[in-house]
Amino acid sequence: xxxxxxxxxxxxxxxxxxxxxxxxxxxxxxxxxxxxxxxxxxxxxxxxxxxxxxxxxxxxxxxxxxxxxxxxxxxxxxxxxxxxxxxxxxxxxxxxxxxxxxxxxxxxxxxxxxxxxxxxxxxxxxxxxxxxxxxxxxxxxxxxxxxxxxxxxxxxxxxxxxxxxxxxxxxxxxxxxxxxxxxx
Numbered sequence: 356x357x358x359x360x361x362x363x364x365x366x367x368x369x370x371x372x373x374x375x376x377x378x379x380x381x382x383x384x385x386x387x388x389x390x391x392x393x394x395x396x397x398x399x400x401x402x403x404x405x406x407x408x409x410x411x412x413x414x415x416x417x418x419x420x421x422x423x424x425x426x427x428x429x430x431x432x433x434x435x436x437x438x439x440x441x442x443x444x445x446x447x448x449x450x451x452x453x454x455x456x457x458x459x460x461x462x463x464x465x466x467x468x469x470x471x472x473x474x475x476x477x478x479x480x481x482x483x484x485x486x487x488x489x490x491x492x493x494x495x496x497x498x499x500x501x502x503x504x505x506x507x508x509x510x511x512x513x514x515x516x517x518x519x520x521x522x523x524x525x526x527x528x529x530x531x532x533x534x535x536x537x538x539x
Contacts, residue, residue, distance in 0.1 A: 356468075356470050356471060357470075358417045358418065358419055358470050358473075359468060359533075360533060361529060361532075361533035362468070362469065362470060362473060363414065363417075363419045363420075364422075364425065364529070364532065364533070365463060365529070366410055366413060366414050366417075366419065366473065367414065367419075367421065367422040367425045368425050368427070368428070369410055369456075369459075369460070369477075370407050370410035370411055370414065370421070371407075371422075371423060371425050371426070371427040372427040372428040372429065372456070373403050373404075373406040373407040373410060373480075374403070374404070374407035374427070375427035375428075375429050375430075376399075376403040376427075376429065376449075376452065377400050377401075377402075377403035377404035377406075377407055378400075379429070380396050380397075380399045380400035380403060380449075381396075381397075381400040381404075383396050383445065384396035384397045384400055387442070392498065395494040395498070398494075399449075399494070402483055405483075406480050406483070406484075409476050409479070409480060410476065410480075413472060413473065413476045416472065417470060417472060417473075428452065428455065428521065428525070429452065431521040431524065431525065432448060432451075432452070432514070432517055432518070432521055435517045435520060435521060436448075436513060436514060436517045442502075443499070443502050443503075443506050443507060443510050444510050444514075446495055446498055446499055446502075447499065447507060447510040447511050447514050448510075448514050449495055450495040450496065450499065450511075451511070451514040451515060451517075451518050453484060453493070453495065454518075455518055455521075455522065456484055457481065457484055457485070459522075460477045460480065460481050460484070461481065463477065464477055464478065464481075
């Protein structure tokens, strides 16, 4: 099975977003405080970096080129919502991004034209992503439960609205760039 142009673009987008997430988590792990928070940020950084490496290797294995210039999803969120300054906003944005990653990878895997190796690698990544923000036991959700509920709710409302707008814009961009290929 051949790798479609759309899937190659998406794999690069996913790769760049995972790498950006790893770098962000690494920066946070170097600047924030609190042993449990720092341990979780460091683990998250490492996992995101592994995901970026897996996607890089997959693209290479499938004969595609790595395209670091494809903007990661975080740039879309930053453009619409600014750069979070408070820890609550950073964690809620991270939680929102993790939910978007899970939904995007799951949606992509529903496609009939997904390369079998892509299916295998994204399946592996999905299992690991659950640890970050996929369920109530994930470290992000646990950390947010210890923060003021009203502030968390306000931040979630903001970032979830931005998330819906960003997702719609990215899907439209994909359909415009690759009009003859199936949607995610």
